[in-house]
Amino acid sequence: MSKTNPYTVVSLATSSGPLAQVWLAANMSNLPRGTVLQTSISKSANEIAKVSGCTEDDMEGSEENGSNNTVEHIALRTSGELLHGIVRVYSKQAAFLLSDIKDTLIKISSLFKSNQRISV
Amino acid sequence: MYIHRIVIKGFKTYRNETVIDFFSPNYNIVIGSNGSGKSNFFAAIRFVLSDDYSNLKREERQGLIHQGSGSVMSASVEIVFRDPGHRMILPSGVVPRENDEIFIRRTVGLKKDDYQVNDRNVTKSDVVRMLESAGFSMSNPYNIVPQGRIIAVTNAKDKERLQLLEDVVGAKSFESKLRASLKKMDETEQKRKKISEEMSELNKKLGDMEEERKELEKFNALEGKRKVLQFTLYDREINDIINQIEGLDSEYNNILASSEEYLQQLNKRETVVEEMTTILQDIDASLKLKGTTELQQSKIKYQELSNGLVDSQVKMKEIKSQLDSQTEQSKIDEKNLKIIAEAIKEKQSELGKILPRYEQLNQDEAKYKNELFDLKQKQKELMLKRGSYARFKTKEERNEWIHSEIEDLQEELTNLETTKITLAERRNEIQEELKTYEEQIDELLDSVQGPGVSAELEDLKSEIESLKSSYADKFDERKELWRTEQKLQTVLENMADSVKRSERAVNESMSRSLANGIASVKEITEKLNLPDDAVFGTLGELIKVSEKYKRCAEVIGGNSLFNVVVDTEETATIIMNELYHMKGGRVTFMPLNRIHVDNNITYPPNEQASCTPLIKKIKYDVRYEKAVKHIFGRTIVVKDLLEGSKIAKKLKLNAVTLDGDRADKMGVLTGGYHDQHKKTRLDTLKELKVSRQQHIRTSKELEDVREKLQVLDSEIDKLNDSIRKATNNREAILTNIDSLNVKLNNLKNEKNLLEESSSSSENKLERTEAYYLTTQTKLEAFRQDLDLPFDSELSPKEKEELENITTYLTELTENFEVTVEALSGLTIQIDSLKAELNSKLIPQENELKSKLSKNHDTHFNELRGELKAIAIESQSLEDQVELARSELESLEKEISKLNDEKVNSRKMLEKANSQQRMILKKLDAYQLDAEKFMIRKVALSNRREELQIKMREIGLLPEEGSGNFENSTSSDLFQELNSVNEEMSSLTNVNKRASENFRKFNEKKIELNERAAELDDSKVSIQNLIEKLKQQKVTAVDSTFKKVSENFSTVFEKLVPRGTAKLIIHRQEENKTRSKDKNSTESIYSGISISVSFNSKKNEQLHVEQLSGGQKTVCAIALILAIQMVDPAPFYLFDEIDAALDKQYRAAVADVIKSLSGNAQFICTTFRTDMLQVADKFFRVKYENKISTVVEVERQEAINFIRGNNKIQEV
């Protein structure tokens, strides 16, 4: 009989495992820029899929073998949280990218405006 | 994780703080009578741990707070968890407690509703999240099952049961998160759109920049060429300028050399001017002294002396004339005296001639008289006889008469006798008196003219004279002193002037506040009467530096030269306080007891003759050593500053050159032009000191003189006094003598009178004797007559006799008459002679004699003496006048000489000044020239620097073409430069940083592009994940349902061994398409139903609705426990879940719970003993005075209580 391991959440949050940042992102109101930019969404997504127990092979395996011999999966509630976290990170990344592009554009236009042209 | 302790306060029946401690982590039972507060206890837990008490209204809050006696304003419940597995994640900021305990408290009042974790305020959502992290959902209604609520599980609709299942799976929260995530994804999509827009803009901008970059490259090539051109041109100009500057420098040096000469001359003139000024000042001072005081004094002296001389001369003349007249008079007197003496002699001789005859005549006359008398007597007698006796008739008669006559005569004789005796006595008396007079006169004469008096007078006179002479001496002395006093006064004024001048000079060399301060310090020292060895003065005053090192000391000392040296810091503090009070400026103090001198100073060794420690060149009192060392100790005097600074730096000393340029130990150099013409501070300080000392000395002298004057004044007064006394004395004696003289004269007169009366009394005596004799003879005659016979006729004899007598008488009378006549003639003659002699000549003679003798003796002598004295005096006065005149003349000469000198000096000064002006003018001209040179030089060097900067700015030359222009002329180069410039000006708007910018932003662009691409990937992977999770959710529900349903059947069979039960899940067929369209999060199931059978395993499957209350309860318990097995919460609270069960089920439920309590904590209430049999801990709620309390009890006690209660119920 498979039992969801209630401690997974704790290990997720406390360890510096691959999903620590995402878990934090799910719970924190303010995400630091460095954390956001360092996070690789696709890797994290894969990881989430893995711990949630829905990777291809896992799905295949779990059907027949039961989940006893595989990694204990996190509860659906936690998966939701992680999903939310990763989406937040993704959105934040987009926002940062947008503002970075804007910044760059502003810098360029200020360069054009500024009197750094010489007239001989 | 389990509940360890509950603390309730003010909540419902729990009015007082109630602590229920030491819950078992496994199976706990709470018992108590109806209404005692068991459900309230559960309510308290739910109050904290479930959603049932959220969003409370006011009345609801009121209902939670204890109602009853004693007002309770708030209710609070605290639940303490033990969490050894660390399942709970504390909200951020909450501090963990020891023993793995976690305190969750909720407090509710009428106005407040707070949550606290470990005594820290948190939000409810914090609590929710924390509990959720431990696997406890506050929204799950089956963890805490209130009284009577258990049936609700079985009475619930299929759909509700499905929700329960989904809740267990976490689908609900997953769905909400999924929804939130999808929404976020949509938002992000918007952003991504914008990102791609901005990206294309960025790409365009970068294209522009690329364009610019190309332009720049072209421009750079042109600039390179221009740089080479410019550089070459600048290089040529610089070389030119350097040549010019060299020329200027040599010219400037020439000027400098000649101006140096003039400067030296100027210095010379300066010293001349200074000398002249001091000379002039001296001359002025002495002129002032001589011209005013001394000249005046000597004039006055001269005037006084000549006045005195004139006076004495006049006096002398007077005395001389007096003397002359006196001698004249005395000559006349003498002549007169001679005449008078001769006349006297003549008269006396005449008188002498006359006198014998007169005597003779007198005798004759007396003889004649006597004879005449006798004869007449006889005649008379005879006549009488004839006549007198004629009357008698008888003899008897006649005798009788004669007898009586005799008797009368005898009586007369005795009378005469007595008279004679008295006269003799009188005469003797007079004689006696005369003797006494004579004695008195002698005495008086003695006291008037005696040697005692004259000696005394002589003494007094000499005393007076000596006193007078000493008085004159003293007076002269005083005059002399007055003069010196006046002189000193003038000198003192001059001194004060020079002190002030020096002070001004000192003050000019320092700041105002410092000058004030130093002045105030002096004032304060005087005012507070501070001793001399407390405040010593400024440092500069206390040291002496030789001329050569003066500048060094000056530079090193600086303002420290004005530091005031005092003995202790107390003195300094006193003075500073006083300064502060009177706002008297600022001064730096050097308390000798506080100054620390570093003795570890090493001077360079002696053989290095190029430097000497400055302190060795300073002279000072040992007392001030610390202060002096403190300021000058670390300084060496060096010849060469560079050399010196090296030594100085090495030994950590300061170095100073003789010119005052200095280097300190840090290596900083200070120097430059010092104002050569100004006096140094040290000089001014020294001058001030000297003039102050002189001032003090002079004022002391003046004081001495004044003291002397005072002494002299009193002495003179004393002398005056004694002179007055002596003269008074003398005067008294003289008046005494005068009065004595008067007395003497009186006595003499009286004596004369007496002598006269003596001679008269002698005469009287003589006459009386004569009369006595005649009377005797008469008496004799009468006696003879008696014997005569009585006859009336004269006898013949008698007749004859009578005739004889008569003839003789006539003859005699004739003689007598002649004699008398002659005598009377002589008497007249004698009388006239005597009268002339006695009343005229002799007094005259006497007068003259006395006059002469007097003149000769005293007055004359006196006058002569006086004359002599005056002559001497006037002689000396003359001498003195002569002296004074010569003095005056010499003084005037001196003054005129000084004036001449002054004029000379002034001329010289003016000359020097004008020369100086000339030199200055020349110097100014030089200066102007030099300035011009300097300006030109500065302009040139500025230009040079400019060019150098420009060249530097040009920087590195492009390698190709740097040597290309060496052979072309400058104008060619200019032309080329112009063309290059023109070409460049066509490229006006070249962005110099184009390539750099391009590089930078290109990099950025690449990075941003990469990130955008990554974002694409991310999106895909998230979408994948969502899909997977959705799938996962379905599988999870499925698998959970499978597990729960399996468990349900198992548990049910445990409870009802004969029966069977299963859960049936219903699919949502008709909604399938719709939900797919919506990409719905909704479940594909519609509900879960229960199908049970209580007595048969095969048939008679019943729906829940058909069951009894107890059966429903069994189903509900089975379901809850089944879910518990799949998704275990940490603890469960069941309020009388076994109330509706019969004995058989109760025991089964108790057993199942018991078996589950190994994994989770259970807290149940019950009225039956079944659970008590298997539970671990027991708590009893007591209800007293409407207040509940909870105590832990033993199992047996609990069983007894329940049994007792039941019995009562049964009864």
Ligand SMILES: Nc1ncnc2c1ncn2[C@@H]1O[C@H](COP(=O)(O)OP(=O)(O)OP(=O)(O)O)[C@@H](O)[C@H]1O
């Ligand atoms: N706010 C309140 N202040 C004071 N008393 C209260 C308050 N609310 C309820 N009560 C009292 O609490 C009692 C009910 O207690 P409770 O329901 O816990 O009893 P019980 O032990 O569960 O009884 P039973 O065995 O019948 O279920 C009542 O007597 C009620 O008057």
Ligand SMILES: [Mg+2]
């Ligand atoms: Mg109750």
